[in-house]
Amino acid sequence: MITTVIAVVCVIVGIFLGKVIFAKNTSKQIEEAQQQAQLIVKEGKIEADAYKKERELEAKEKYVQLKSEYDKDVNNRNRKISEGENRIKQKEANIGQKESALEKQVKENQTLKSELENQIEIVNKKKGELEKHQEEHIRRLEKVANLTAEEAKAELVENLKHEAQTQALTLQQEIIEDAKQKASKEARKIIIQSIQRTAAEQTIENTVTVFNLETDEIKGQIIGREGRNIRAIEAATGVDLIVDDTPEAIVLSSFDPLRREIARLSLTRLVADGRIHPARIEEVVDKTRKQLEEQIAEIGERTVMELGIHGLHKELIRIVGKMRFRSSYGQNLLMHSRETANLCGIMAAELGLNPKLAKRAGLLHDIGKVPDEETELSHALLGAKLAEKYGENPAVVNAIGAHHDEMEMQYVISPIVQACDAISGARPGARREMMQQYIQRIKDLENLAQAYNGVEKAYAIQAGRELRVIVEAEKVSDGDSDKLSFEIAQKIQTEMTYPGQIKVTVIREKRAVNVAR
Known part of the structure; x- marks a missing residue:
């Protein structure tokens, strides 16, 4: 259609030019014009044919491309369907194997059950025979001693109890007297040892953070080629990284807890990301520092809200949040x-x-x-x-x-x-423990006392300096109260770690209650 239009246009143009030339020039010029018009018509036809062939080629290429994409999509779907069928067949095979193994195990269990029942019957028979022999033996002993078994047992237990109490009180007094004689010397030794031990612990607790790793291979990535990564981390955070033979751990050393926290969070992100190089390190440290500043502001705002304080300046709120990272x-x-x-x-x-x-x-x-x-x-x-x-x-x-x-x-x-x-x-424990550890120690102190028979309630008061134990008057006598107080104090001393000393007070009271109606 386009070719025909172009040809018609060219013919019209040629006729028009021929008329013009004919009107103005001679017959020779008319012939030349007609030849020129025919030439223009031929060129138009050639261009139209070329344009038509070009469009046909483009259409064929588009068809070939769409067909290849469709074939590829069909092949992918067929492949996925075949993979799914293979997985289903494999699962069916596994299920069949498990069913056979389960049936086998059930049969074995039934066999073991029958064997166990037979053994239980044999044991019960032997137990009955043993009880008969024991009863006969007890009857013979009762004839000889002129006492029943219960009377003999009670008398023996009472004698052993009095003897054990006497020996325990004597030993207790000897230990107390000996402890009084050695108390001054031992106290000085304990204080010196405590100062020596806790000084190092205090320094380590306030200046060092341990960063745990999944594997030791990550240490090489953190160090980097010729140590460039570790130098970049230390320069960006102001924290010393100590990489030694400690398995799966790196030590972060700095007097500033805020810097250590920035370094710890930055290392966590770098290790999780896997891309560790100086440019990435600086980027992550900057982001971590900004996020930590936001966290500090949130901590300050939350603290102020919980305490019901209003109208505090934003800078003071930020300083309050920074306290979270100071000790x-x-x-x-x-x-x-x-x-x-x-x-x-x-x-x-x-x-x-x-x-x-x-x-x-x-x-x-x-x-x-x-x-x-x-x-x-x-x-x-x-x-x-x-x-x-x-x-x-x-x-x-x-x-x-x-x-x-x-x-x-x-x-x-x-x-x-x-x-x-x-x-x-x-407050006892304030300068050496976190609040959560202090509360847990108080709870452990109360639970230790409540584990004894006859204890109704136990309360740790005076910030953990005193433990008051309330016992049931029907189950615990006055003499047992002294013994219970001593036993609880000894158990606290041997099983718990605490600052200072703890006073154990056992309270026993008898209440007579009636109601006037």
Whole structure:
């Protein structure tokens, strides 16, 4: 169709040109024009044929391409169907094998069951014969001793009990006297050994984090060629990586817990990703540092919300969150500050003061321990300076600066903060244990006492310094109370680890209750 149109157009153009030439020129010129017109018509036909062939070739190529794609899709589907059929056949074969094995096992079990029943019958027969012989033997002994078996047993048990109690009390007194003589010398030795042991533990706990690995092969990736990866990690985080012969572990060493946490999280991501090289290390450390900053802000906001403190400056909230990654004498700084804030609120409420203001001062009293920049000021004075900078109440500022007597106390809440800070730090276990470990130790102490017969309730009071055990008067006598107190104290001493000493008090009371109607 397109070819015909082009040819018609060319003919019309040629006729038009011929008429024009005919009108203006001679007959010779008319012939030349007619020849030129015929030439144009031929060229038009040639171009039309070429265009037609080109379109036909494109259509054939498109058809071939679609057909190949369809064939490929069909082959893939057939392959998947055949694989599925093979898997089904394999599963059917496995199920058949398992069924045969199960039937075999059932038959074996039935055989074993019958054998076991026969053996049980034999044992029961022998047991009956033995009981008969034993009864005959007991009757003969009763005739000889003129006592029944129960009477003889009770008399023997009573004699052994009195003898054992006498020997135990004598031995107890001897041990106590000997312990009093050696107490001073042994106490000095224990204190020196404890200082020697716990000094290293304290340093390790506050400066080292162990990063566990799945295999030792990852150590080579972390070190990198000629140590370039480990140098990049140390330069980016400020943490020393110690790679030694310890199996499946790398030690992260730094005085700053925040840096150690950044290094630990960065290493976790790098190992999980598998791409460990200097450029990737810097990228991951930067992302981790930003995410940790966001986490610090979230921790601060959550702490402030839980304590019911409002209107705190964002920078102070961030500093409160940073306390989560700081420790003081082995005690987590955020836990210590929260505990101090709660104690301040309780004490202020009892004294008729503003509990919210006291909580605020208790939470912020140690913010000087997490400065962004090093300074020569003490943490109390630096904390007061920060609180004043971010618009805190003058009473809060004074309480922060005066909680170590470095400023004059000008408000009533200042001595409250100082006292609560001392209470939180002086609690047994506070300076060496996390809160969760302390609570678990208290629970273990109560559970140990409740395991004894006749114990009704057990309460650990005075922050774990005293254990009060309430016993049932019908089951435990006054004499048994002394013995129970001694046994519990000995068991605590041998099975538990605790700071200081624990007083065990056993309480027994008889209640007579009647109701007047």
